[in-house]
Amino acid sequence: MHSTILQELGYNLHEVNPRLHYFKPNTSKTEKTFAEEISYSLTQNSKFIHPKFFYDQTGSRLFEQICHLPEYYLTRTEISILQFLKNELPQFLDKSYRLVELGSGSSTKTKLLLDILHDLQERVEYFPIDISDILKEGSQSLLESYENLHITGIIDTYEGGLKFIKSFDDTPNLIAFLGSSFGNFEYDDSIRFLHDVNSTMKQSDLFLAGIDLVKDKKILEDAYNDSLGVTAQFNLNVLQRINNELDANFDIDKFYHKAEFNEKENRIEMYLRSKEVQSVNIPKANLSIDFVKDELIHTEHSHKYTVSQIENMMDATNFEIKKIWQDPCQNYSMVLASKIF
Numbered sequence: 210m211h212s213t214i215l216q217e218l219g220y221n222l223h224e225v226n227p228r229l230h231y232f233k234p235n236t237s238k239t240e241k242t243f244a245e246e247i248s249y250s251l252t253q254n255s256k257f258i259h260p261k262f263f264y265d266q267t268g269s270r271l272f273e274q275i276c277h278l279p280e281y282y283l284t285r286t287e288i289s290i291l292q293f294l295k296n297e298l299p300q301f302l303d304k305s306y307r308l309v310e311l312g313s314g315s316s317t318k319t320k321l322l323l324d325i326l327h328d329l330q331e332r333v334e335y336f337p338i339d340i341s342d343i344l345k346e347g348s349q350s351l352l353e354s355y356e357n358l359h360i361t362g363i364i365d366t367y368e369g370g371l372k373f374i375k376s377f378d379d380t381p382n383l384i385a386f387l388g389s390s391f392g393n394f395e396y397d398d399s400i401r402f403l404h405d406v407n408s409t410m411k412q413s414d415l416f417l418a419g420i421d422l423v424k425d426k427k428i429l430e431d432a433y434n435d436s437l438g439v440t441a442q443f444n445l446n447v448l449q450r451i452n453n454e455l456d457a458n459f460d461i462d463k464f465y466h467k468a469e470f471n472e473k474e475n476r477i478e479m480y481l482r483s484k485e486v487q488s489v490n491i492p493k494a495n496l497s498i499d500f501v502k503d504e505l506i507h508t509e510h511s512h513k514y515t516v517s518q519i520e521n522m523m524d525a526t527n528f529e530i531k532k533i534w535q536d537p538c539q540n541y542s543m544v545l546a547s548k549i550f
C-alpha cells in the first residue's frame with residue numbers, strides 16, 4: 210500500500226522509528242511554489258497573503274503562544290468541550306477508529322481525543338496532516354505518552370492529505386478538524402472543503418469539527434488584538450518569512466497589524482497596513498511592489514457561524530449531523546457528522 214501511495218501521489222517516506230513515520234510530497238508534485246503564490250497575491254489590486262503561509266517555525270510557535278492568551282477564548286473553550294466528549298463520544302465509536310487530524314499543528318488538544326480512543330482500543334493509529342513541519346515535534350511527544358500509539362504524519366495541504374487518506378486503506382477514520390480553522394475558508398471554499406472531506410469518507414467514518422460561533426464584537430476583537438501583541442507578531446511574521454525564504458526586504462516596522470470584526474459578513478478580518486509610501490523587492494519572486502500609505506495586505510478571515518448556518522452547510526454537503534456540542538456560554542461548537550450513503 211505504501212509503495213502505491215508513494216508512486217501515485219508523489220510522496221517520499223521518512224521512517225523515524227517503527228512507531229513513527231512521515232510522508233512528504235516529493236518535488237515532482239505539482240503544487241505552486243511559495244514564490245509563485247506570493248508573486249500572484251501581492252500583485253492583485255487588493256493585495257493578500259494566503260493564511261497557510263503563517264506557519265513557518267516561528268509562526269507555529271507564535272500560534273502556540275496565542276492559544277494560551279487570556280483573550281483567546283477559542284482554545285480553552287474547545288478544550289472544555291473536548292473534555293466533556295470523554296463521556297459522550299464513545300457512544301458513537303462502535304468499532305476501532307484511526308484518528309486523522311487536519312491542520313494538527315503541535316497536536317496538543319489531540320491528546321484529549323487519543324485518551325478516548327486509548328480507553329476503547331488496544332492499538333491506536335494517528336495520522337496528523339499539516340503543511341508545517343511542527344507536526345514532527347508534536348508527534349515525538351505523543352509517542353512518549355502512549356505506548357500503543359502508531360503515527361503516520363502527512364506533511365502536506367488539507368487537499369493533499371485527504372487524497373492520501375482516501376487511497377490508504379479501509380480502516381474507519383475519525384477525521385478531526387480542530388481550532389476553528391474551518392473559519393479561515395471563504396464560503397465557497399468551505400463548501401468545497403466539506404465536499405472534499407465527505408468524498409474521502411467511507412461508511413463508518415466520522416467527521417469532528419470545532420467551529421467558532423457568532424458572538425459579541427468586543428470579545429471577538431479582543432481575541433485577535435491581544436494586549437501583549439502576540440497576534441500582531443504572528444501576523445507580521447509572514448513578512449519576515451518572505452524576507453527569509455524569498456530574500457525580500459520588507460521593513461517589518463513599517464507595517465501595522467489590524468484585526469476587526471465585519472458584522473455584515475460575521476468574520477474577523479486581519480490585515481497588515483503599510484505605515485507609509487514604500488517599495489519592497491522580492492528577488493526570488495522576481496517582484497518589486499509599491500505600497501501607498503495605509504494600503505492593506507489581507508492575511509486572514511476568520512468566519513463565525515450560527516448553529517443553523519452550520520446545519521445548512523453540513524446538509525448541503527451530504528453530511529448527517531450526529532450531534533452538535535456547545536459550551537455553556539454558547540461561544541463555540543463541536544460538530545460530529547457522518548456521510549450520507
Ligand SMILES: C[S@@+](CC[C@H](N)C(=O)[O-])C[C@H]1O[C@@H](n2cnc3c(N)ncnc32)[C@H](O)[C@@H]1O
Pocket residue numbers: 260261264269272276311312313314315316318338339340341343365366367368387388389390
Ligand atoms: C490555527 S492552527 C490550529 C492548530 C491546531 N489544530 C489547534 O487547534 O490548535 C492551523 C494549523 O493548520 C495548518 N494549516 C494551515 N493551512 C493549512 C493547509 N492549507 N493545509 C494543511 N495544513 C494547514 C497550520 O500549519 C497550523 O498548524
